[in-house]
Amino acid sequence: MSVPVEMWSALRDRNIRFREIHTKDGSPVRHVRYCIDEGKKVDPSETGRAYELDDGRLIPITDEELEGLEPEKTQTIEIDSFTPRSQVDPLRFDHPYYLVPGDKTVGTVRAYRLLVEAMAEGDLLALGEFVMRGREYLAAIRVRGDVLSLSTMHFPAEVRSSEDVPGPAEVPGKEEVENAVSVIGERSVDWDPASYRNQHRERLMAVIKKKDKGKKIKPPAPAPEEKPTGAPDLMAALKKTLAESRGKRRKPRDLSGLSKGELYELASERGLKGRSSMTKQQLLKALRRG
Numbered sequence: 001m002s003v004p005v006e007m008w009s010a011l012r013d014r015n016i017r018f019r020e021i022h023t024k025d026g027s028p029v030r031h032v033r034y035c036i037d038e039g040k041k042v043d044p045s046e047t048g049r050a051y052e053l054d055d056g057r058l059i060p061i062t063d064e065e066l067e068g069l070e071p072e073k074t075q076t077i078e079i080d081s082f083t084p085r086s087q088v089d090p091l092r093f094d095h096p097y098y099l100v101p102g103d104k105t106v107g108t109v110r111a112y113r114l115l116v117e118a119m120a121e122g123d124l125l126a127l128g129e130f131v132m133r134g135r136e137y138l139a140a141i142r143v144r145g146d147v148l149s150l151s152t153m154h155f156p157a158e159v160r161s162s163e164d165v166p167g168p169a170e171v172p173g174k175e176e177v178e179n180a181v182s183v184i185g186e187r188s189v190d191w192d193p194a195s196y197r198n199q200h201r202e203r204l205m206a207v208i209k210k211k212d213k214g215k216k217i218k219p220p221a222p223a224p225e226e227k228p229t230g231a232p233d234l235m236a237a238l239k240k241t242l243a244e245s246r247g248k249r250r251k252p253r254d255l256s257g258l259s260k261g262e263l264y265e266l267a268s269e270r271g272l273k274g275r276s277s278m279t280k281q282q283l284l285k286a287l288r289r290g
Helices: 063-067 106-122 174-186 199-212 234-245 260-270 280-289
Strands: 005-009 049-052 058-061 078-084 093-101 124-132 135-144 147-153
Touching (some): 093 135, 106 135, 106 147, 135 260, 260 280
Antiparallel strands (some): 005 093, 049 058, 093 147, 124 135, 135 147
């Protein structure tokens, strides 16, 4: 089955970018290409690229050589297989996109909806490959609400195994685990993404706006350095955190203002069975029931 789709980035670029300046007068700084051996400036037309070996030698690589390695250009996403969502580690996911119908014809929309419903019913994830900007990517396609999303994936060799990371040697006792589960359970809530903000970005933008108005910024006092007090007591730390958070616990999320697609996405995250055939009101009732 062939389904025409368009790719839309699922992320908004909210990064704050800085220009490099000359601190003496505030003017922008421009970098100049400079040849180390000849000790002079180099025109961009005279520059190329090279791979540096471990011993410091440089192996020049031309544009033509790179072009010869590029995969065959294609406008399709080849789906190789379908697999349960739970079997693919999210650690392998990279950049997310949305896939929307490529046109509004009845055949395209019907085929798209059929794929969405079938994958949602089986809680499946599609694995495939595609080419973008001259590079081949692995891709995972999932259902999110009423649409398909695609995440580029890291190749297996790019993901470090958890076995390569040193873990704790000591195994806690059964009673300790039960106590920890109890304390953690008291603080468990439904995840509400709207309750989290990029506070660093907000503080930085506030500083920029103040300086733009000619206001001076007073640097904050350095935070006191915490000195280690021996082996950490996890239970004590958990109980302290819980005690501090009491009274500040977030209220249950109001789901009434969500669209059917958003309710379906939340139902997918919670693994509610039969969600693909539910109406908006049925989804709302099932989610509130938990």
